[in-house]
Amino acid sequence: MKEWLSGTSAINEKGHLCIGGCDTVTLSEKFGTPLFVYDVALIRKMARGFKEAFEQLGMKHKVAYASKAFTCLAIYQLIEQEGLSCDVVSAGELHTALKAGMAPEKIAFHGNNKTFFELEMAVNEKVGTIIVDNFTEIALLSEILSQTQTTQNVLLRLAPGIDAHTHEFIMTGQEDSKFGFDVKSGQAERALKLVLDNPHFCLKGLHCHIGSQIFNTEGFHAATEKMIDLMVEWEHHYQFTAEVLNLGGGFGVHYTEEDEPLEAAEYVRQIAQIVKKSCQEHLYPLPEVWIEPGRSIVAEAGTTLYSVGAVKEIPSIRKYVSVDGGMGDNIRTALYDAKYQAKVANRMRDRQELEEVAITGKYCESGDMLIHSIQLPKLHYGDLIALQTTGAYGYSMSSNYNRNPRPAVVFVEEGAAQLVIQRETLEDLIHLDLPLK
Numbered sequence: 105m106k107e108w109l110s111g112t113s114a115i116n117e118k119g120h121l122c123i124g125g126c127d128t129v130t131l132s133e134k135f136g137t138p139l140f141v142y143d144v145a146l147i148r149k150m151a152r153g154f155k156e157a158f159e160q161l162g163m164k165h166k167v168a169y170a171s172k173a174f175t176c177l178a179i180y181q182l183i184e185q186e187g188l189s190c191d192v193v194s195a196g197e198l199h200t201a202l203k204a205g206m207a208p209e210k211i212a213f214h215g216n217n218k219t220f221f222e223l224e225m226a227v228n229e230k231v232g233t234i235i236v237d238n239f240t241e242i243a244l245l246s247e248i249l250s251q252t253q254t255t256q257n258v259l260l261r262l263a264p265g266i267d268a269h270t271h272e273f274i275m276t277g278q279e280d281s282k283f284g285f286d287v288k289s290g291q292a293e294r295a296l297k298l299v300l301d302n303p304h305f306c307l308k309g310l311h312c313h314i315g316s317q318i319f320n321t322e323g324f325h326a327a328t329e330k331m332i333d334l335m336v337e338w339e340h341h342y343q344f345t346a347e348v349l350n351l352g353g354g355f356g357v358h359y360t361e362e363d364e365p366l367e368a369a370e371y372v373r374q375i376a377q378i379v380k381k382s383c384q385e386h387l388y389p390l391p392e393v394w395i396e397p398g399r400s401i402v403a404e405a406g407t408t409l410y411s412v413g414a415v416k417e418i419p420s421i422r423k424y425v426s427v428d429g430g431m432g433d434n435i436r437t438a439l440y441d442a443k444y445q446a447k448v449a450n451r452m453r454d455r456q457e458l459e460e461v462a463i464t465g466k467y468c469e470s471g472d473m474l475i476h477s478i479q480l481p482k483l484h485y486g487d488l489i490a491l492q493t494t495g496a497y498g499y500s501m502s503s504n505y506n507r508n509p510r511p512a513v514v515f516v517e518e519g520a521a522q523l524v525i526q527r528e529t530l531e532d533l534i535h536l537d538l539p540l541k
């Protein structure tokens with residue numbers, strides 16, 4: 105079976121893994137390991153894939169990059185270059201997006217517990233849309249808007265009661281969820297009335313997000329139909345017509361051979377088809393369709409390079425190959441039992457002596473695993489491991505556990521590598537500490 109390589113990844117004449125025309129061995133020598141390497145051409149391709157599909161269908165749309173997947177100045181700049189907008193979920197993400205030059209009107213603010221400070225910041229910075237999540241937020245936002253005498257475009261986030269087939273921890277559309285107004289219990293309708301009655305809120309439409317890493321489009325179908333049914337009902341009862349229907353993100357990506365994601369354009373086509381069909385059936389004016397892909401824009405574009413350190417073999421039990429990173433730069437295996445594939449980046453053509461190993465990190469936790477079991481050529485100290493599909497929720501969920509510095513991040517494109525996040529230094533690790541007086 106041909107081994108899976110993402111985007112521009114290829115093997116060069118030295119048998120090294122190359123990404124974006126850059127030899128990963130050279131990158132590791134220049135920038136050190138662990139190192140996140142992002143294939144810029146692949147990010148552009150994914151971003152364009154979603155956008156162009158809507159354009160071809162002639163549908164009014166907005167593709168907002170869900171920046172929690174990977175946040176830094178450079179990624180906001182890149183997605184802005186590709187004509188995408190973005191969503192943020194904290195003052196920190198908003199600050200970074202604004203610093204990167206993202207136009208405030210292109211930003212949507214999400215979150216199930218936006219603080220007063222965050223809401224104030226969003227209003228003062230004139231973000232395009234606030235996606236209102238709960239009754240506390242309606243009260244806080246109402247206070248801020250009446251103090252500032254401003255009007256804010258909002259969407260209402262609903263929990264439509266759809267169970268997406270994905271990991272329980274990343275499922276969000278079901279009734280029992282901390283996110284959004286529940287439809288079944290009538291909370292959503294109560295929220296609608298509150299917002300419609302308040303002249304400071306300009307309700308543009310509705311939002312739902314059913315979860316993450318979803319392949320089966322049935323969940324999107326069911327959610328879309330349910331949202332449109334509700335829109336029709338609310339038009340009838342409250343004369344409210346939604347201009348916007350935001351269906352969130354969640355489009356699945358390839359981590360291992362078990363994952364078979366659809367093309368970006370295919371996800372869009374399927375969603376667009378249901379929206380059009382349902383609206384036609386109900387004679388409802390076609391709303392602008394917004395989506396918020398995060399993982400699918402950046403996941404496969406990201407690869408983490410690690411150096412092999414200690415190797416420990418427990419006869420008849422397991423062989424542990426430890427690398428110089430781990431749960432501090434990738435918590436997903438420990439948190440979700442996520443599965444990854446890896447390559448030996450400095451010996452891509454080596455097919456001899458395949459053996460089963462566990463790739464583990466350097467953190468003081470037995471759960472600090474990257475891959476529980478993988479067949480790889482016999483590994484030695486100093487080998488370079490490339491963990492694939494680490495571009496989403498890797499760096500953005502990183503920590504300084506055990507006081508390990510966070511890795512550096514480079515963007516590679518057409519043979520050029522650009523450092524976009526510096527490696528943390530030991531001094532960085534103590535820069536907020538204050539010694540005892």
Ligand SMILES: Cc1ncc(COP(=O)(O)O)c(C=O)c1O
Binds near residue numbers: 170316
């Ligand atoms: C509201 C919302 N939109 C978009 C996303 C992005 O999801 P994904 O990265 O799976 O595309 C998330 C995260 O699950 C989310 O909570």
Ligand SMILES: N[C@@H](CCCC[NH3+])C(=O)O
Binds near residue numbers: 440
């Ligand atoms: N962080 C998760 C998904 C949560 C998405 C954010 N709502 C992951 O790595 O898969």
